[in-house]
Amino acid sequence: xxxxxxxxxxxxxxxxxxxxxxxxxxxxxxxxxxxxxxxxxxxxxxxxxxxxxxxxxxxxxxxxxxxxxxxxxxxxxxxxxxxxxxxxxxxxxxxxxxxxxxxxxxxxxxxxxxxxxxxxxxxxxxxxxxxxxxxxxxxxxxxxxxxxxxxxxxxxxxxxxxxxxxxxxxxxxxxxxxxxxxxxxxxxxxxxxxxxxxxxxxxxxxxxxxxxxxxxxxxxxxxxxxxxxxxxxxxxxxxxxxxxxxxxxxxxxxxxxxxxxxxxxxxxxxxxxxxxxxxxxxxxxxxxxxxxxxxxxxxxxxxxxxxxxxxxxxxxxxxxxxxxxxxxxxxxxxxxxxxxxxxxxxxxxxxxxxxxxxxxxxxxxxxxxxxxxxxxxxxxxxxxxxxxxxxxxxxxxxxxxxxxxxxxxxxxxxxxxxxxxxxxxxxxxxxxxxxxxxxxxxxxxxxxxxxxxxxxxxxxxxxxxxxxxxxxxxxxxxxxxxxxxxxxxx
Amino acid sequence: xxxxxxxxxxxxxxxxxxxxxxxxxxxxxxxxxxxxxxxxxxxxxxxxxxxxxxxxxxxxxxxxxxxxxxxxxxxxxxxxxxxxxxxxxxxxxxxxxxxxxxxxxxxxxxxxxxxxxxxxxxxxxxxxxxxxxxxxxxxxxxxxxxxxxxxxxxxxxxxxxxxxxxxxxxxxxxxxxxxxxxxxxxxxxxxxxxxxxxxxxxxxxxxxxxxxxxxxxxxxxxxxxxxxxxxxxxxxxxxxxxxxxxxxxxxxxxxxxxxxxxxxxxxxxxxxxxxxxxxxxxxxxxxxxxxxxxxxxxxxxxxxxxxxxxxxxxxxxxxxxxxxxxxxxxxxxxxxxxxxxxxxxxxxxxxxxxxxxxxxx
Numbered sequence: 001x002x003x004x005x006x007x008x009x010x011x012x013x014x015x016x017x018x019x020x021x022x023x024x025x026x027x028x029x030x031x032x033x034x035x036x037x038x039x040x041x042x043x044x045x046x047x048x049x050x051x052x053x054x055x056x057x058x059x060x061x062x063x064x065x066x067x068x069x070x071x072x073x074x075x076x077x078x079x080x081x082x083x084x085x086x087x088x089x090x091x092x093x094x095x096x097x098x099x100x101x102x103x104x105x106x107x108x109x110x111x112x113x114x115x116x117x118x119x120x121x122x123x124x125x126x127x128x129x130x131x132x133x134x135x136x137x138x139x140x141x142x143x144x145x146x147x148x149x150x151x152x153x154x155x156x157x158x159x160x161x162x163x164x165x166x167x168x169x170x171x172x173x174x175x176x177x178x179x180x181x182x183x184x185x186x187x188x189x190x191x192x193x194x195x196x197x198x199x200x201x202x203x204x205x206x207x208x209x210x211x212x213x214x215x216x217x218x219x220x221x222x223x224x225x226x227x228x229x230x231x232x233x234x235x236x237x238x239x240x241x242x243x244x245x246x247x248x249x250x251x252x253x254x255x256x257x258x259x260x261x262x263x264x265x266x267x268x269x270x271x272x273x274x275x276x277x278x279x280x281x282x283x284x285x286x287x288x289x290x291x292x293x294x295x296x297x298x299x300x301x302x303x304x305x306x307x308x309x310x311x312x313x314x315x316x317x318x319x320x321x322x323x324x325x326x327x328x329x330x331x332x333x334x335x336x337x338x339x340x341x342x343x344x345x346x347x348x349x350x351x352x353x354x355x356x357x358x359x360x361x362x363x364x365x366x367x368x369x370x371x372x373x374x375x376x377x378x379x380x381x382x383x384x385x386x387x388x389x390x391x392x393x394x395x396x397x398x399x400x401x402x403x404x405x406x407x408x409x410x411x412x413x414x415x416x417x418x419x420x421x422x423x424x425x426x427x428x429x430x431x432x433x434x435x436x437x438x439x440x441x442x443x444x445x446x447x448x449x450x451x452x453x454x455x456x457x458x459x460x461x462x463x464x465x466x467x468x469x470x471x472x473x474x475x476x477x478x479x480x481x482x483x484x485x486x487x488x489x490x
Numbered sequence: 491x492x493x494x495x496x497x498x499x500x501x502x503x504x505x506x507x508x509x510x511x512x513x514x515x516x517x518x519x520x521x522x523x524x525x526x527x528x529x530x531x532x533x534x535x536x537x538x539x540x541x542x543x544x545x546x547x548x549x550x551x552x553x554x555x556x557x558x559x560x561x562x563x564x565x566x567x568x569x570x571x572x573x574x575x576x577x578x579x580x581x582x583x584x585x586x587x588x589x590x591x592x593x594x595x596x597x598x599x600x601x602x603x604x605x606x607x608x609x610x611x612x613x614x615x616x617x618x619x620x621x622x623x624x625x626x627x628x629x630x631x632x633x634x635x636x637x638x639x640x641x642x643x644x645x646x647x648x649x650x651x652x653x654x655x656x657x658x659x660x661x662x663x664x665x666x667x668x669x670x671x672x673x674x675x676x677x678x679x680x681x682x683x684x685x686x687x688x689x690x691x692x693x694x695x696x697x698x699x700x701x702x703x704x705x706x707x708x709x710x711x712x713x714x715x716x717x718x719x720x721x722x723x724x725x726x727x728x729x730x731x732x733x734x735x736x737x738x739x740x741x742x743x744x745x746x747x748x749x750x751x752x753x754x755x756x757x758x759x760x761x762x763x764x765x766x767x768x769x770x771x772x773x774x775x776x777x778x779x780x781x782x783x784x785x786x787x788x789x790x791x792x793x794x795x796x797x798x799x800x801x802x803x804x805x806x807x808x809x810x811x812x813x814x815x816x817x818x819x820x821x822x823x824x825x826x827x828x829x830x831x832x833x834x835x836x837x838x839x840x841x842x843x844x845x846x847x848x849x850x851x
Contacts, residue, residue, distance in 0.1 A: 152611070152653065152654060368601060369605050369606055372605040373607075375599075376591060376597075377623065
């Protein structure tokens with residue numbers, strides 16, 4: 001909140017740290033170690049931006065000499081950056097590989113020659129341990145700041161945070177959501193194999209396997225064909241190895257592809273669509289709620305009518321229609337249709353969110369400090385942004401976190417119907433659809449595991465929303481949030 | 491009681507900074523049309539404090555909000571004029587109002603608990619108005635905010651400036667609210683019951699503070715309250731409001747020594763300290779009526795101990811209570827008291843017909 005910003009303006013944080021450096025230094029040292037472990041990944045991320053075209057664009061508009069100097073300097077920096085990004089890091093597949101082959105004397109080319117299942121489990125544990133340690137340390141940083149360096153010894157936000165600290169159900173939601181986000185962010189590292197090798201282009205990648213006393217090579221595609229989960233006749237279920245020595249933590253799909261890799265990458269697109277759609281819908285809802293709360297009357301009525309018209313349309317059917325209509329448009333090629341879905345969910349998501357925060361916004365405007373600010377001539381835009389929006393954003397967070405679950409269900413539902421996100425980008429709904437013929441057979445995991453995962457994530461988001469709500473408004477404790485979730489699910 | 495030199499109140503050499511003339515603010519509800527402010531007129535000169543006193547619902551606050559342009563739908567200023575240094579305010583656009591608010595006229599609200607935003611520090615809120623009106627930012631704004639907090643008598647201002655409203659006591663908070671208003675450097679300060687939520691000792695401190703600030707900055711203050719004791723303390727001139735109208739207006743000493751309108755007499759009769767102990771206090775029977783139709787009669791007649799037949803038929807207008815006292819006016823058919831009653835009624839009838847107004851939606 002800008003209250004903090006104002007304080008930095010008064011007396012720089014630097015000065016307060018200089019007066020009492022111990023806690024800050026201790027915190028920063030641990031943070032530095034944590035960052036150093038993944039430093040090259042950070043550099044990698046920065047280097048992955050389209051610097052070359054940017055530099056090229058600038059150089060084209062400069063005189064010859066300068067342009068040469070610029071591209072030269074850029075080249076040197078890029079070289080250095082590449083060198084940095086090649087430094088060893090903790091969380092890579094290469095450090096703890098799980099792909100190998102089993103000879104008579106045991107496993108070869110896996111991590112410490114451990115069985116792939118164990119190697120994979122170690123890598124997953126390390127990733128999650130690192131991610132949680134990092135997040136915990138960020139939280140510790142906030143606590144250190146609050147205890148040692150913040151000027152005010154209490155702010156209204158503290159109460160909200162402290163209430164969340166005692167809210168077990170909300171914490172459960174927070175942990176589930178965090179695990180989901182980590183799954184999405186570290187998907188390439190977490191999967192027992194990679195998206196490119198296993199799912200996107202299996203016939204251009206090879207694997208080694210051991211057969212008849214010698215190491216042979218085969219394409220991944222060929223191995224996949226032999227690893228299909230096809231019901232009772234042939235099945236590779238939870239925690240199974242296939243004939244090529246590959247480990248499948250939650251089994252294979254009916255195409256023989258690895259389900260866990262599929263889920264991890266599917267989490268990415270679910271999260272992308274959810275977050276982008278909520279950002280669009282929430283942004284529209286917040287702006288509109290400020291406008292309607294300030295002007296009230298006719299403006300409010302028009303917005304009510306508009307949102308009613310939007311809500312009167314069955315959302316999923318409209319989405320299906322638009323998805324089909326725009327199927328050949330260039331926008332549906334972005335991220336296998338994910339961008340289009342995010343836009344549609346966002347544009348159709350504002351009425352519900354706006355309805356939810358319209359009341360609180362109207363209520364907050366009635367406070368006397370709004371009158372007071374207006375009476376000293378504050379501009380309407382600043383008035384609403386500074387004195388109303390911070391209160392409303394809390395409510396928006398609650399409903400956003402609850403409707404994000406609805407959007408994920410919607411996305412999965414569309415892919416289940418064969419719409420929305422198209423292959424090769426994995427989407428959980430498609431896994432459910434492909435496994436529905438096998439639900440009663442030995443290959444039940446194809447549908448059930450993604451289905452359970454969606455349920456768990458949606459419950460997690462709803463629980464987090466409950467927690468935020470109870471933290472913001474202690475009086476609401478125990479009230480039901482089912483309506484919002486149901487509305488979000490369309 | 492204040493010791494205002496009669497010389498300063500009778501001598502009105504300065505031009506008024508704020509002139510309110512026949513102001514009418516009406517609320518159009520589905521059920522009825524409420525004339526919350528119905529033909530109010532008064533002037534304020536620089537350095538002068540004009541008190542407006544009346545019961546709850548008499549239209550004091552609506553008058554203040556009309557002057558600030560803060561009347562909200564379904565309310566509207568439908569007639570009369572408000573002039574600030576001769577400039578008409580009632581036809582201002584939103585942008586023009588924004589320039590007036592704060593910089594020219596600032597307001598202190600009743601409840602210091604709710605007129606500060608609890609999520610920002612006190613300093614932040616003072617700086618917000620400093621930035622708007624004096625263009626100060628960063629260090630300069632912080633220093634000025636500290637000066638203002640010291641000016642309103644808050645000790646240890648450099649520390650206090652970084653505290654949140656809840657860390658202030660009631661009186662401190664009202665001082666902070668006054669500091670926010672002063673940060674705009676206004677010419678006119680409207681105080682809407684600023685001491686009502688405070689206890690008596692703090693009240694006295696705030697009144698003293700306002701008095702000092704007024705002398706320092708030559709502020710014109712419009713002071714709204716229902717407390718006659720507070721009015722006696724701070725005002726130079728008092729307007730008594732009843733059901734949307736000013737029914738008596740006089741310099742403060744004159745009003746307290748020599749109340750003319752039966753309503754004012756009733757109000758003063760109900761103050762404990764002014765009346766002999768041991769006797770039960772006088773009360774005014776009944777309630778303030780809702781002014782939902784044009785006044786064609788005296789709105790106080792129902793409760794008036796001295797009402798007579800014409801009170802139900804003639805609307806009293808403001809007249810000098812006697813020829814010798816031009817500063818003291820009352821809207822009552824009993825006055826001017828140096829003519830016969832019939833002549834007085836006739837005077838009100840003829841003047842009333844000239845100012846009759848109709849309110850259209």
